[in-house]
Amino acid sequence: MKSNDLFKGKRILVLGLAKSGEAAARLLHKLGAFVVVNDAKPYEENEQAKELEExxxxxxxxxxxxxLLEEKLDLIVKNPGIPYSNPIIHEAIHRGLSVVTEVEIASLISEAEIVAITGSNGKTTTTTLIYEMVKNSKREPLIAGNIGTVACEVAEKAKSNQVMVLEVSSFQLIGTEQFKPKVSVFLNLFDAHLDYHGTKEEYSLAKAKITANQSKEDYLVYNIDDPTVCKIANESRASLIPFSVKQKLTKGFWIQEGSIYYNDQPIISLDSIVLPGAHNLENILAAMGAAITLGARLPQIEHVLQTFSGVEHRLQFVTEYKDRRFYNDSKATNILASQKALEAFEQPIVLLAGGLDRGNDFDELLPSLNNVKALITFGETKEKLAKTATEANVETIVYADGMEEAVLAAFEHSDAGDVILLSPACASWDQYRTFEERGRRFVDAVKNLETTLQS
Structure with missing residues (x-):
């Protein structure tokens, strides 16, 4: 951790606990700040608050x-999940107070350089790939952010000979001011989280903060096939490393004749790759761009591609039962993620989908439903998804109340050779606390399917 007095003696309000708020409060207190923590959960039920008070x-x-704003404040550190429409946040900004998220604090105190990964989809897979590819190189990678340990906790212990591989969301990036990764990775941009940001333009502006403070000495690995990402890259001051799965490039990473090319030279055969899904080629190219920039060796990269088969809840193969293959893609919390999952399979699909209603419809999912023979739908969006499936001429549509009922219905409406895929296209918060909980419920229901069928 950098030794500085940046926060010493400063009065800082930490809004919202959860993991990131607690970590930020502890770190700032250790750095000599006068910290006030404000959390919506009542004190009697709030063990985190009690521990911090001690x-x-x-x-x-x-x-x-x-x-809380009446006291002179030097900074507010906001939990990413608290919307900017919250009255205290709205008033704080009106008064000209600085409101940041804990990744900003982490970036200011980290001795290790940061590679930050963002995008509407593929962040977790790409972050994990970079982490694995950089292993056994000159610098030890540390994984942090949404995929791992809170950024503040990692940054506090990180050393200059290490590199922090940090997955960052728009919720986190919007609350940054000086955040300056050595390497930024921008995967794609799709209409998502509009209930939080309001418009795609505001969402795009939040994501663009990943490269806002970068200079020529820094790097931006970006998807040249995505027009919005391309526009942001063209306005960046960083050194650009493009990647493409659609076109030949003279610089960067691209695909031709069964090989991945880097700066016009074939470096790895596509036959080396075991990770399923055409969409994962984008994630692989992005990860390679970041990893090579960080000094990863080609043999290590190839080893990762030969052995890495995916992350939990992201197109995760669960099991094969009675010649049906079950996949857990619970992390598909928006339409684009589900589109990519559906396009990864040639077999007939029984799709399990539904969840939190963010106000959008599912018309964009229509072209990807051609191979779906049955939809098992649940949650707040079940009527909307059923409407879209009807328009796509999906043969069977079933409403389910819970994951166990959904898995059983999926099996009953499947045949040997089918894929049974949980890819909700929605956030989980209407029924489950997290997409991980939703995914685990699916996996448990699949594993208990034989018992369920016999009962």
């Missing part, structure tokens, strides 16, 4: 009183 940190629980 450290000498002031806690205010149960609501977000505007009176």
């Amino acid at each position: 450290l000498g940190i002031e806690v205010v629980c149960g609501h977000h009183p505007l009176s």
